[in-house]
Amino acid sequence: xxxxxxxxxxxxxxxxxxxxxxxxxxxxxxxxxxxxxxxxxxxxxxxxxxxxxxxxxxxxxxxxxxxxxxxxxxxxxxxxxxxxxxxxxxxxxxxxxxxxxxxxxxxxxxxxxxxxxxxxxxxxxxxxxxxxxxxxxxxxxxxxxxxxxxxxxxxxxxxxxxxxxxxxxxxxxxxxxxxxxxxxxxxxxxxxxxxxxxxxxxxxxxxxxxxxxxxxxxxxxxxxxxxxxxxxxxxxxxxx
Numbered sequence: 001x002x003x004x005x006x007x008x009x010x011x012x013x014x015x016x017x018x019x020x021x022x023x024x025x026x027x028x029x030x031x032x033x034x035x036x037x038x039x040x041x042x043x044x045x046x047x048x049x050x051x052x053x054x055x056x057x058x059x060x061x062x063x064x065x066x067x068x069x070x071x072x073x074x075x076x077x078x079x080x081x082x083x084x085x086x087x088x089x090x091x092x093x094x095x096x097x098x099x100x101x102x103x104x105x106x107x108x109x110x111x112x113x114x115x116x117x118x119x120x121x122x123x124x125x126x127x128x129x130x131x132x133x134x135x136x137x138x139x140x141x142x143x144x145x146x147x148x149x150x151x152x153x154x155x156x157x158x159x160x161x162x163x164x165x166x167x168x169x170x171x172x173x174x175x176x177x178x179x180x181x182x183x184x185x186x187x188x189x190x191x192x193x194x195x196x197x198x199x200x201x202x203x204x205x206x207x208x209x210x211x212x213x214x215x216x217x218x219x220x221x222x223x224x225x226x227x228x229x230x231x232x233x234x235x236x237x238x239x240x
Contacts, residue, residue, distance in 0.1 A: 017049060018049060023068055024047065024180075024182075025047060025057065025066065025068075025071055028181045028185050029066045030065075031185065032063055032064075032108070033062070033064025035189075035192075036113065038063050038064075038110050038111055039111070040062065041060050043063055043109050043110045043111055043173065044057045044063075044088040046094040046107045047180075047181055048098055048104070048106070054073075054094065054098065055072070056071065056072050057070075057071060057087075058088065059085075059086045059087060059088050070085065071084070071085075074087050077095075078091050078095060089148075090154075092153060092154030093107065093109055093154050093157060095154065096154040096158050097177050100158060100162045101161060101162065101177060103179065104177040105178070105179055106179070107177050107184060108175075108176045108185055108187075111172070111174070112173070112195065114195035115140070115174055116168065116171065116173060117195070118195050118198065118199065119142050119169075119170045120170075120171055123198065123208070125141075125142065125195060126138075126139035126140060126142070127139065128210050128215075128219075129197075129198065129208060129209075130194055131219055134216055134220065135222055136228065136230075137166055137187065137190065137232060138164075138234035139238075140167060140168055140174075140191055140195075141164050141168070141233060141239030142168045142170050143160050143168070144156050145170045145172070146169065146172075148172065153172075160238060160239055161175065161177065163233060163238035163239075164231060165177050165178065165187055165231050166190065167239075174192075176191065220234060223235075
């Protein structure tokens with residue numbers, strides 16, 4: 001089996017599906033790094049394969065410089081398969097997301113600076129302000145502060161990830177899930193873009209006013225017209 005990475009054909013021992021997902025994890029990791037959603041060895045990304053096993057970024061890796069063979073291959077108990085590298089210390093976040101959401105095929109955990117700063121400042125990203133966000137994901141719930149590297153962290157997101165495709169762990173970082181890696185990354189983009197807009201508005205005005213309940217309901221009503229059927233935190237009262 002061969003694959004192409006950075007323009008070079010390289011031979012690997014993987015199936016077509018695994019080859020494709022390994023390449024995608026490297027590309028999305030590099031994109032997160034380039035966009036300053038992660039720095040250093042922060043964050044972690046994963047993709048669930050059709051056999052139920054998971055490819056995930058390894059412990060201590062700089063996500064902007066991954067190559068396909070660097071990735072860890074684990075089962076749903078977090079055990080490393082194929083004598084591969086050790087997986088991320090925050091693997092529990094990913095396993096909780098996959099356990100609670102059978103529809104999810106990819107998880108991207110990043111540290112988008114504006115979004116995290118908003119949680120530190122106590123500004124609610126679930127507040128309905130931006131129409132496009134209201135219509136698509138609804139809002140971005142904040143989960144309680146939890147200690148990274150412990151079982152406390154994945155448990156802190158369990159209830160919220162059931163009803164939201166994007167969340168922020170207070171003082172820590174974001175978790176975005178999707179039907180594939182690009183879908184999860186798209187939601188990360190939306191999270192940080194929303195946070196930047198609200199940050200700027202807060203700096204100019206000093207306070208933020210949510211859309212009226214009537215305006216929110218009108219926006220939510222357009223979801224059916226647009227064919228949107230995914231989870232929406234304003235429809236399902238996630239995080240409330």
